[in-house]
Amino acid sequence: MKTFRDLLRDYRFALAFGVVCLLIAFSVLSLFSPYDPTRWGQVPRDLRPSAQHWLGTDSNGQDVFWNATFAVRNSLIIAVIAGIVSRIIAVIVGMVAGYRGGAWDRVLMFLSDSLLVIPLFLIIVMMAMLIRASLNLVTLGLLLAFFGWAWDARLIRSQILSLRERDFTQTAILCGTGTFRLVINEYMPYTMPLIFSTLINNMAWAIGLEITLAILGLLDMSIPTLGTMLYWAINYQAILLGRWWWVMTPITLSIMLFIALYWL
């Protein structure tokens, strides 16, 4: 708790933390939405922002404000699934590679190097194209998680390697501590900050990729996310037609989200 209070004294962290809280609160608002996010034509189309529709309405006949609450919520859900699942993979791979060493290390690091070098974006596009019909929030999160662990596994591995050289490892081994207990009890506390900071980065990466896939038309367009909102806005030529409230809402929200996550 004390560290947290110290962190809040850092204005940048405080600002970022505030924005993230705000965005989470915004996404919680979706629970009170008067509209069903999957149905179109519930409100008049293309209205400018007004007292009744705070951020106007779009060409699908949806309220931009309430739709955006769902979009932020869904994008965050995808990011959390992708982030947590890929963390689990990264921790297991990093710890096994770092602690076991030898052939395990070589094979696992070869895999993660390959994932780093191969243009993953194209592979993800290929997969998304084939399973487009069954891509919901969870499967998209899992798909991204499957590809998002490589770099972080390397970081965790190198930390484990340096921990393994420290004295307490020898002490613990000589005291008869089992490998599993050693890793969980002694190493985990040291790697937690790293795991947390990579989690945040990975979430930002997942949201970015979600937006990109959506704009390429590779997601289920009836689920509102930051990406699909932008997709519809572009699809209906909202920029050319001057419907700035529609385009700017997802763009502003995602810029806020990315910068806040990065500054955390």
Added chain:
Amino acid sequence: MDATILRTERLQAFYVLDIYGKTKRIKAVNHIDLAIRENEIYGIAGESGCGKSTLLKTLAAAVEPPLRVIDGKVFYRINGAEVDVAALSAEEKRQLRMTYLAYVPQGSMSVLNPVRRIRDTYRDFIESHRDVRQKGEIFDLAREHLLELGLPPKILDAYPHQLSGGMRQRVTIALATLLKPRIIIGDEPTTALDVVVQRGVVQLLKDVQSRLRNTIVLVTHDMGVHANIADRIGIMYAGKIVEEAPAERIFRAPSHPYTRYLINSLPRFGDKTVRESVPGSPPSLANLPAGCPFHPRCPHAMDVCKQAVPEFTHVAPDHKVACWLVEGEGYGKSA
């Protein structure tokens, strides 16, 4: 007795850090008076974290933020005249380095630029101080100097990683002394070398000193090295010099309890008693205890130790101590 060449007056240098709006001061050098003479090897000893390296940086006039000189002065005697270091411009200071005051860093893997051959490093260093037009002249100078110190000149063609740790350190010392400096400042030059190599490096420093008849200020936590090389020794604790005397006297009659611990931790031939180290750990320089900073670890601590800082006083003509145990115990009361 030789004249003083390097002198400090009530020198205070703190690291001033700004952490989330709170200013934190790390008192690494706290009221130090030194008078180091020409043609002597002056050793500074103490545990890690006592401010030794910071003292060296201040002596070498290499103070960069967050380190700041808060108070006091450093004087160099250059060609017979005493110069206040604070009055020198950055360029003047730069020109004094290597020619007047040379620095020998801690022996480590990365003491020489890993991507340059030794001869290129030599060239960078010499070019910065001497107007040498011909490449050949530089290498003649370097080769000659290496031969004088008994090092094979062909190492000039090597990269640092191709040399052994001891050889790298010797090259470093050779390079530092190339332009015949009057003062050599060594920051743990023998640490991280194995014992046999250490001996060679100590011997090289001694040779250089007797050849140039200059001054060496040597910082190391290794009392064994001090016993080997130093003429006088200053014991440093928590940013202060707590005892100063000729080496032989420090080892024979240490006065400060801390010095006694340091010396008792040394192994001796034939002595089978258990080695004692100093109990506890050094205080945080950001948060010093009141009174004598050593009192929490001192077996002889009295009430007065917790309240007031002892003065640095003479117990013999060439022996000064800052400790309440010896305060008023005769010699230096008036000094």
Added chain:
Amino acid sequence: MFLKQYLIPRLIQYILVILLGITAVFFIPRLLPNDPVLRTIAEMRARGSYMEPGAMDKIISDLQQMYGLEGSIFDQYLAFWGRLFRGDLGVSFFQFPTPVLDLIMTALPWTAGLLLTTTLLSWAIGNLVGGFAGYFANQRWSRVLDAIAMIVRPLPYYIFAFALLLLFAYLLRLFPVSGGARLGMRPSWAWPFIQSVLWHSFLPALSIFVLSAAVWFQTMKLVVQNVNAESFVTYAKLSGVKEGHIVARYVIRNALLPQITGLGLSLGLIFSGALITEIVYSYPGLGTLLYNAIINGDYNLIMGITIFSIIAITTSVLIVDLIYPFFDPRIRYM
């Protein structure tokens, strides 16, 4: 030593990565639940009847060959490689019967030109500026640049490119909204065409440049601050070596080493980013080709682009790895 410890492992890694990547491309459609052949045909039928009569049969037999209704999966795998070695990536479904390789080769110069210039420029400038900013970390300009990088860095390629497009092309109308050159111009080495290309590619290049320069700037700044604490730098400073020498030959020169490795590792990411940027600006390179392939469900073309990119990126990484020893004597004289 150098051969055995550095060169050969990298060559093996290079071959293995290509093998692994292309094998993945081969297996992905086969492992997924729906039958790609049936699905693609159904999708094509549903889309349109504008195809020539013979085309459909050719496509179906093509698909059957590629996704293998003939022989065991092992036979299919061998046949797949056989075709690759002949440089045959199949034909595009929607620009039938143009071979996929031809389409890629038409788009390639655009992407290669854009990517090569921006990658090298942003690497060089980002590292140079980051190097000085790290060395003079206490100066005001260094902090200002740091703040800018802190804002730009986290933005994904799509959002940043889109924001620049909105600002410069729609609002200020300084640059064209899309395309690679003015419509109707024939590619040539004549000045008007080059001028048009430069003008059209300015915004996409700027997007990629700013985003990756920000990354290089930040990492370089960190690396320099670490190198600055190394003892050879302290030694040189305390020996009065001229500051210019210290910055260039000691600090930046050493800090560049991890940045070269970093360049190799990040080429894949930069490439993906460039594809996305191209899509935003409808720049006629591989990205836009990919976009059209996605829109049209041209799976063959996507697969071709992917395979081609895997080979191109891994080869570039290998080249970076091969250049590295020239900068690091510790590798060269292991």
